[in-house]
């Protein structure tokens with residue numbers, strides 16, 4: 001893959017209906033961005049919607065964050081790969097047996113295999129929430145532990161907070177991908193995101209792919225906003 005022509009912005013398609021989704025998608029160019037389809041859209045519109053978007057030439061990140069027994073997750077990843085998506089993900093807290101089973105199943109697809117990434121600790125979790133789940137571990141320690149577990153299991157990367165990227169980049173292999181939401185262009189509304197980085201700051205921190213939703217999806221001229229973001233990180 002040519003790094004210079006491979007778009008690194010992943011636009012989050014967070015819509016509850018197909019016509020709103022396509023009115024945005026039809027304004028976007030697969031050479032300038034990838035697209036993310038998450039649980040809401042997938043639950044409303046299902047695999048046919050994913051196939052339609054893939055058929056338009058977009059690299060699609062199917063963000064369903066699988067977390068189940070190894071056999072079930074491996075089969076779900078195979079189903080995702082059959083849709084032709086570019087990336088699929090799991091929860092690292094499902095364990096390395098689960099992640100290895102998913103990777104082994106995906107390796108059957110050879111060079112058509114989607115990238116497999118894992119979520120470490122959801123950025124919506126604060127220390128108090130994490131304490132109630134595992135107790136006595138700092139969030140950053142848990143993130144680092146799960147990031148290393150993911151790398152050792154042979155996955156391609158992790159989904160993490162842009163704020164954690166710098167520390168993680170120092171810990172992980174250079175080609176291990178960091179995918180981060182919580183990105184806001186300079187001066188953009190933060191909405192419910194608390195700790196944000198600009199696209200340029202994120203890239204400088206070692207992030208490989210930037211997940212950006214509302215600054216693009218709610219813009220009057222989405223392609224112009226995308227163009228400005230791409231220029232800012234060129």
Ligand code: C5P
Pocket residue numbers: 012014038122123124181182183191193211212213214215
């Ligand atoms: O609109 P915005 O840029 O905030 O959208 C970010 C996207 O990334 C949304 O689809 C959101 O669900 C997702 N995401 C996130 N934080 C995470 C994981 C996923 O914002 N920790």
